[in-house]
Amino acid sequence: MPLGTLDRTPPPFFRQGTPALTKLALCSALAVFLMAADSRFKLTQPLRSAMATVLLPVQRGLMAPVQLTQAGSDYLQGLKQALAAQNEVRAKLARQAERAERAEQLALENTRLRALLDLRPALQVKSLSAEVMYEAADPYSRKVFIDRGATHGVALGAPVINEAGVLGQVTRVYPLNAVVTLLTDKDAAIPVLNSRSQARSAAFGGAEGGGLELRFMAGNADVQVGDALTTSGVDGVYPVGLAVARVVRVDRKVDSGFARILLAPAAPIDGVRHVLVLEPLSAQLPPLPELAPEPVKGGKGKGRDRKAAPASGAAP
Incomplete structure (x- = not known):
């Protein structure tokens, strides 16, 4: 086999290029330079704005299913709460209507009983x-x-x-x-x-x-x-x-x-x-009736109030 036909290039494993440490140092220096330049001179601001504008429809398209699912869940939960609140309000209105009807019947019955017994009407409190x-x-x-x-x-x-x-x-x-x-x-x-x-x-x-x-x-x-x-x-x-x-x-x-x-x-x-x-x-109550003076039994004390008699009860 002729020697000129042999492949004399080394295998990929034995190839040696730029050292990895040098690459790391260069990349780090480039990153620091870009960050400093972007912070001071806003070099990447147009590029960032352009990328944000281009990716906005994609972002919204990817977020649409999530938002749709969340909106549907909120709608169903709100509908469930609204139905529960409506049922509770209806039950409360039914109870209040029953109480109002009962109170009205009791008031009418009270009025009839007072009229039947010839009692004075109930006091109206101011x-x-x-x-x-x-x-x-x-x-x-x-x-x-x-x-x-x-x-x-x-x-x-x-x-x-x-x-x-x-x-x-x-x-x-x-x-x-x-x-x-x-x-x-x-x-x-x-x-x-x-x-x-x-x-x-x-x-x-x-x-x-x-x-x-x-x-x-x-x-x-x-x-x-x-x-x-x-x-x-x-x-x-x-x-x-x-x-x-x-x-x-x-x-x-x-x-x-x-x-x-x-x-x-x-x-x-x-x-x-x-x-x-x-x-x-x-x-509003009527005044208490005054007690009529009671006469003292006896001749001289007749017609006098008992309060005028001595405490011991002896004749004057």
């Missing part, structure tokens, strides 16, 4: 809207100031309520504002009626946890957790049927004759902004 300005600075009491006073028709002892129930009672009146003592105050008390057992009692403030409690209740009293307490109206101040509190705890101790009954106010005490000030029922 109300005055007010706004809570601030709480009292005394840390040992629960009192708030409202922006209505004597010039607006606020009376001393007027009940104060909101949409949830009774909040308290006006205890001090000024010309342009008034002080309301809340039910949770240690000196507050209100007569209540158990809606389930129809038993009357009195709720006092100052209980642990910022709530109320029923005092002087027998250990075997018919009171259960969850019982709703409303105003009884026997005090001549609060109208009948206003929500006051709910029983949250009943402790019946063997060694004590009384039960410890804790209540949670029906109306949230903290965070109240707007309230209604009601006219006390005593302003």
Whole structure:
């Protein structure tokens, strides 16, 4: 075989070009130069803008399936939530319609019964809207100031309520504002009626946890957790049927004759902004009849009032 026909080039494995370290140094220097030039002279800004413009349709085309899937999922989820909310609103409207119909029937029945029994019509309580300005600075009491006073028709002892129930009672009146003592105050008390057992009692403030409690209740009293307490109206101040509190705890101790009954106010005490000030029922009730003087039995004392007789009961 002639020697001229032999391939004398070395195999690729044995070929040696530019060293790898040199290539790394050159590439690194070129990268640093390009970064510095781009940072100072904005050399690649036109190229970057052109590439972004060219690739924008491609990017949007690739994102279209993802956006379509996400939009479809959001639409289906929103539709499901809307249907659930619609069903809930319909159920709530049905319940409210039933309650309104029942209340109307009860009102008509109440009117007929009062007319049948020749009773005077139910008292119409006047109300005055007010706004809570601030709480009292005394840390040992629960009192708030409202922006209505004597010039607006606020009376001393007027009940104060909101949409949830009774909040308290006006205890001090000024010309342009008034002080309301809340039910949770240690000196507050209100007569209540158990809606389930129809038993009357009195709720006092100052209980642990910022709530109320029923005092002087027998250990075997018919009171259960969850019982709703409303105003009884026997005090001549609060109208009948206003929500006051709910029983949250009943402790019946063997060694004590009384039960410890804790209540949670029906109306949230903290965070109240707007309230209604009601006219006390005593302003609408008829005055108490005066007792006629009773004559003292006997000759000389006849016709005199018993109050004029001596305390010992001897004849004058």
